[in-house]
Amino acid sequence: xxxxxxxxxxxxxxxxxxxxxxxxxxxxxxxxxxxxxxxxxxxxxxxxxxxxxxxxxxxxxxxxxxxxxxxxxxxxxxxxxxxxxxxxxxxxxxxxxxxxxxxxxxxxxxxxxxxxxxxxxxxxxxxxxxxxxxxxxxxxxxxxxxxxxxxxxxxxxxxxxxxxxxxxxxxxxxxxxxxx
Amino acid sequence: xxxxxxxxxxxxxxxxxxxxxxxxxxxxxxxxxxxxxxxxxxxxxxxxxxxxxxxxxxxxxxxxxxxxxxxxxxxxxxxxxxxxxxxxxxxxxxx
Numbered sequence: 164x165x166x167x168x169x170x171x172x173x174x175x176x177x178x179x180x181x182x183x184x185x186x187x188x189x190x191x192x193x194x195x196x197x198x199x200x201x202x203x204x205x206x207x208x209x210x211x212x213x214x215x216x217x218x219x220x221x222x223x224x225x226x227x228x229x230x231x232x233x234x235x236x237x238x239x240x241x242x243x244x245x246x247x248x249x250x251x252x253x254x255x256x257x258x259x260x261x262x263x264x265x266x267x268x269x270x271x272x273x274x275x276x277x278x279x280x281x282x283x284x285x286x287x288x289x290x291x292x293x294x295x296x297x298x299x300x301x302x303x304x305x306x307x308x309x310x311x312x313x314x315x316x317x318x319x320x321x322x323x324x325x326x327x328x329x330x331x332x333x334x335x336x337x338x339x340x341x342x343x
Numbered sequence: 344x345x346x347x348x349x350x351x352x353x354x355x356x357x358x359x360x361x362x363x364x365x366x367x368x369x370x371x372x373x374x375x376x377x378x379x380x381x382x383x384x385x386x387x388x389x390x391x392x393x394x395x396x397x398x399x400x401x402x403x404x405x406x407x408x409x410x411x412x413x414x415x416x417x418x419x420x421x422x423x424x425x426x427x428x429x430x431x432x433x434x435x436x437x438x
Contacts, residue, residue, distance in 0.1 A: 165350045167375070170409020192374040192414045193350040193407060257369030259418060262384040263427035268369045290368075290386055300432050305350075305372055308408055 165193050166251065166306040179250040180306060181280070184243070194303035197255070200241040200282065201225050201297045202332050220334050229294040232266070232287065240285035241332040243298060247280035249315050251306040255283055258302045265290035268302050278315020278325075284333050345378035347413055349404035353381055356400050363388035366400045376413025379421035 168190040189196040253275040257268030317325030351373040355366030
């Protein structure tokens with residue numbers, strides 16, 4: 164089951180969902196709008212093809228006058244909002260207005276495990292050059308009901324035991340544990 | 344396509360994915376209460392020829408949990424491909 168906007172508000176009141184900063188204007192029929200934070204990571208030298216070693220990265224600050232994304236680059240962005248839930252699984256998508264600009268948000272990994280408390284790192288790619296702005300509405304997050312006993316993300320039961328539970332933009336950590 | 348009772352998701356089908364064609368590059372989740380034709384964000388990995396009327400994807404519906412407020416957004420009742428109207432959101436912010 165997917166939470167309706169009204170239920171998202173109720174679960175926030177009960178403490179089962181945290182959205183910081185929350186605005187009731189961002190509540191949609193079955194999701195919550197998130198906004199684009201100011202920082203971007205761009206991989207330097209275009210080298211991204213060695214999964215076993217960390218890539219070099221540049222940090223870019225998106226100015227109020229905007230920043231042009233280029234199709235040949237791949238970017239990591241971050242949500243303005245921190246979202247958390249120990250009760251529900253979260254899925255993040257771009258919205259229709261962003262997709263219709265030719266922007267992919269989350270090229271591969273839309274799901275946050277139950278127990279996650281994160282500002283989301285956004286996987287961003289564009290089809291044509293496009294100018295984006297800090298704080299713009301960028302997509303939506305929905306919440307799914309789990310069935311079964313919940314062991315939250317970050318528990319040491321799991322292989323990566325919450326290595327992305329950081330409140331900042333984070334590039335791939337795949338080399339540290341999974342590939343060896 | 345749409346529903347006043349369930350939340351819609353739209354995806355390309357596997358036969359289209361195997362042609363290297365993205366159907367919805369980022370926005371598979373719709374809103375309860377949306378009614379209209381869906382704008383598809385068609386993006387091929389390599390050149391590919393498409394035909395009118397071909398089966399291209401699937402819509403499925405999730406059961407909602409909680410009281411429902413229906414969608415009344417800017418894309419309601421779309422009857423053809425619609426370009427991004429995100430500029431309207433910026434105008435709202437500027438006011």
